[in-house]
Amino acid sequence: MTSQEFLRELDERIAKFDLLTHPFYQAWSKGELTREEIREYASDYYHHVHAFPTYLAELAMRLEDGDLRQTVLTNLADEKGSHDHSAHDEIWLDFAAAFGAHDVTRHRKPSTGVADLMKFYHQTAADGSPQEAIAAFYAYESQVPRLAAEKERGLKAFYNADDNATRYFTLHKTADLEHAASWRQELARQIEAAPESSEKALHAAEQAARSLWNALDGIEAARLQIRAA
Numbered sequence: 001m002t003s004q005e006f007l008r009e010l011d012e013r014i015a016k017f018d019l020l021t022h023p024f025y026q027a028w029s030k031g032e033l034t035r036e037e038i039r040e041y042a043s044d045y046y047h048h049v050h051a052f053p054t055y056l057a058e059l060a061m062r063l064e065d066g067d068l069r070q071t072v073l074t075n076l077a078d079e080k081g082s083h084d085h086s087a088h089d090e091i092w093l094d095f096a097a098a099f100g101a102h103d104v105t106r107h108r109k110p111s112t113g114v115a116d117l118m119k120f121y122h123q124t125a126a127d128g129s130p131q132e133a134i135a136a137f138y139a140y141e142s143q144v145p146r147l148a149a150e151k152e153r154g155l156k157a158f159y160n161a162d163d164n165a166t167r168y169f170t171l172h173k174t175a176d177l178e179h180a181a182s183w184r185q186e187l188a189r190q191i192e193a194a195p196e197s198s199e200k201a202l203h204a205a206e207q208a209a210r211s212l213w214n215a216l217d218g219i220e221a222a223r224l225q226i227r228a229a
Contacts, residue, residue, distance in 0.1 A: 001191070001198045002192075002195075003187075003188040003192045004188075006187070006188070006195075006198045006201075007184065007187070009202055010138070010202060010205055013202055013205055013206040013209065014138075014139050014142065014143070014205055014206070014209045016206070016209065017206075017210055017212065017213040018143070019143050019147055019212060019213065020143075020146055020150060022216045022220070023220050024041075024219055025147070025150070025151075028150075028154050029150055029153075029154050030154075031157065033223075035099050035100065035159065036100075038155075039096070039099040039100045040222070040223070041219055042096035042099055043096060043101045044108075044110055044114050044219060045215070046093070047110040047114055047118060048110070048117055048121075049088065049092045050089040050092075051118050052079055052088070052121075053076055053079040053080050053087075054122070055122060055124075055125040055137075056072055056125070056137075058122065058125040058126040059125040059134075060072040060073055062126075062130075067186070068130060068186055068190075071183075071186055072134075075179050075182070078175060085171065088168065088172075091167050091171065092168045094164050094167060094168070095165050095168050095169075098161060098162070098164070099165075111219065112218055113215040113218025113219065114215045114218070114219075116211060116215070117211045117212060120136075120208065120211045121136060121211075124204055124207075128204060129197060130190065131191070131194070131197040131198075131201040131204075132197075132200050132201055133204070134186055134187055135187060135201040135202065135204045135205040136204045136205060136208035137179075137183050137208075138180060138183035138184060138187060139206075139208035139209045139212070141179045141183060142183070143212075145174070145176050145177050145180070148168075148169040148170070148172040148173045148176070149169070149173045152166045152169040152170055152173065155169070
């Protein structure tokens with residue numbers, strides 16, 4: 001498998017779990033979620049957002065100095081806050097607070113789906129091959145710019161959210177374009193150098209995309225259960 005064939009297959013596998021088509025985000029896009037439902041989502045999904053720098057650090061500490069490690073460290077610096085931006089999880093808390101979630105966000109336990117998502121990323125970053133780890137990161141960050149743009153639009157159109165409430169999504173409309181492009185470039189290099197690693201990397205990307213989808217399944221199921229009560 002050539003690197004270009006790999007990249008095509010990679011995008012096809014991720015597209016099977018296109019998060020914009022998930023019922024929860026479809027409801028978001030149509031303004032069908034209540035403010036309480038967005039608050040619960042913000043509180044729950046915060047745990048994954050907060051853990052993302054740790055995933056990156058778990059991979060970086062295993063890598064030798066070189067281009068790949070520098071790519072990971074650059075991404076990590078962005079997540080932790082650099083230049084004129086706060087740490088990304090702190091910006092997420094501004095979004096959560098705008099919908100009524102304050103200090104409890106830091107202390108509530110994640111739902112099963114979000115906990116499983118975090119477990120997958122921790123294990124892949126700490127124990128998977130570099131190709132598997134960066135494929136998993138790509139599966140997430142390649143979807144974020146479109147998701148962020150649509151979330152920002154929905155929050156402003158239906159919930160009168162101000163710029164501070166939507167800042168996380170405004171930032172990630174562009175920041176993760178760069179991150180995804182970096183992961184894609186590194187994957188092409190890695191697969192060209194070690195084509196035998198391609199199938200495991202593809203599997204990791206698909207598992208990541210499925211785990212992201214499953215986390216939303218849990219959030220959506222809890223939402224519908226409360227509505228039906």
